[in-house]
Amino acid sequence: MRLLQKQLLLLSNSGKIVIFKEVFSPSCIIVNLESQEKDELFEELGQCIFSAHPEIDREKALASLWEREAKMSTGIMRGVGIPHGTCKSVKKCAGAIGISRGGIDYDSLDGNPVKVVFMLLFGEDDNTLHLEVLKSLSQVLQDESFVDELYKKQNPQDVFDFLCSREN
Secondary structure (H helix, E strand, C coil), X not given: CCHHHHHHHHHHHHCCCCCHHHHCCHHHEECCCCCCEHHHHHHHHHHHHHHHCCCCCHXXXXXXXXXXXXXXXXXXXXXXXXXXXXXXXXXXXXXXXXXXXXXXXXXXXXXXXXXXXXXXEECXXXXXXXXXXXXXXXXXXXXXXXXXHHHHCCCHHHHHHHHHHHHC
């Protein structure tokens, strides 16, 4: 059983779970995205994930992200996007974080450009994990100052440390 699944099982006993340290890493964080549009963003952040996880089928993973995006924009609020999808070649949850200093045309639900992006890819059978990661992200995003503070971070390690510090 994978580490993340074990942690989910322990949740009922401990009341706490550490997901962000397992999903994200400083090597998959870009603090100055070059992308200006959503298609460029998916390629740029996707490349971080594919470099860290070469077993992931690039074409199918990107198709999964676009399939989910076609249902409804994952640009949710206050400059945040959470593109996510499932793919058979993903053996665990893989994530990347990007910060755009200029904003990305994303067709967000609130109509504003996206400045902070959490890209997530899950295995096809990881529904519990999928929901738990999205739930954890939604909890930290409820704090209106979170995105502003994250946006101020200037290097991947600071972004990672800040995100992980806010999880529990």
